[in-house]
Amino acid sequence: MIEIEQEPEAAAEIFGDRIDVARKFAEALGQHGEERGLIGPLEPPRLWSRHILNSAIIAPLFSGRVGDVGSGAGLPGLVLAIARPDVEWVLIEPMERRVAWLSEQAGALQLDNVEVLRARAEDWKRGPSLDAVTARAVSALRTLVPITAPLVRDGGELILLKGTSAANEIEAAEKQLRKFKVTNPRVEVVGEGVLSEPSRVIRATVR
Numbered sequence: 071m072i073e074i075e076q077e078p079e080a081a082a083e084i085f086g087d088r089i090d091v092a093r094k095f096a097e098a099l100g101q102h103g104e105e106r107g108l109i110g111p112l113e114p115p116r117l118w119s120r121h122i123l124n125s126a127i128i129a130p131l132f133s134g135r136v137g138d139v140g141s142g143a144g145l146p147g148l149v150l151a152i153a154r155p156d157v158e159w160v161l162i163e164p165m166e167r168r169v170a171w172l173s174e175q176a177g178a179l180q181l182d183n184v185e186v187l188r189a190r191a192e193d194w195k196r197g198p199s200l201d202a203v204t205a206r207a208v209s210a211l212r213t214l215v216p217i218t219a220p221l222v223r224d225g226g227e228l229i230l231l232k233g234t235s236a237a238n239e240i241e242a243a244e245k246q247l248r249k250f251k252v253t254n255p256r257v258e259v260v261g262e263g264v265l266s267e268p269s270r271v272i273r274a275t276v277r
Contacts, residue, residue: 074100075118080264084126084153091152091179096122098175099143106171108143121145124231124269125206127261129153131229131271134201135160137221139191140208142168146231148175150204151184158183160200164190191217198223198276206231211272212243219250222276228252230272240272251277 074096085092100117103109113121125146132154138147141161151159161172161184169188176184203218203226211230218228232239236257240247247255252274261268 072101072104072114074114075116078118078123080123081118081126083264084123084129088152088155091181092122092126092149095144095148095152095175095179098178103143107167108171119266122149123261123265124267125149126153127265127269128204128229128231128271131260131273132157132202132204134158135199137162137191137200137203137218139203139205139214139218139221141172141186142207144172144175146204146206148172148179148181148184151176151181152179155181155183159185161186162189162191162194164188191221194221196221198226200226202227202229204229204231210242211236211239212246215243215246215250215252219252219276224277226276228272228274228276232257232270232272234270236270236272247274253277 082089096117100114104111126149129150135158137160139162141147141163147159147161163169169186172186198220200221203221205214240255255272255274258271258273259268
């Protein structure tokens with residue numbers, strides 16, 4: 071039996087009446103994530119604090135129809151779909167085995183607000199139609215902007231989970247931000263006082 075991190079107290083506060091669904095997902099990912107090539111062997115003992123709550127804490131930032139680029143194990147897409155059943159989520163993932171996992175979990179957790187799309191963001195055929203796009207641990211901002219901004223409607227947002235070098239990434243992506251009409255990029259820290267390690271997002275508007 072794989073040892074999964076004990077659920078932190080903050081989890082029930084963050085997920086509210088969706089906590090049981092979150093627990094089910096944490097158990098499935100903790101037990102099967104490594105064998106299916108979704109997470110590394112060091113992740114189950116820090117699954118809640120480093121991955122699930124890091125993703126879930128930003129759930130209040132979204133509305134409408136949102137894309138998660140490079141959804142992988144469902145971090146943040148499936149976690150956000152659990153936390154925000156009122157928002158529609160399109161999980162965009164090119165790898166077949168990850169797509170299979172995302173589809174299985176969406177079904178097992180009865181997430182009828184999730185669409186799983188096997189594609190690279192660069193191959194998106196629906197035009198600038200999303201209210202927001204998110205991504206976590208995919209690539210640097212200067213690489214992300216050209217593949218995420220074209221998916222977002224005029225006035226929509228990029229809300230990208232990032233690490234401590236987020237401000238430097240904005241500076242390094244100046245050219246791409248200008249080219250793709252991405253305005254007002256800033257770093258927001260979410261979850262201070264709730265999580266021991268708060269989350270950082272780069273937020274920006276697409277014009």
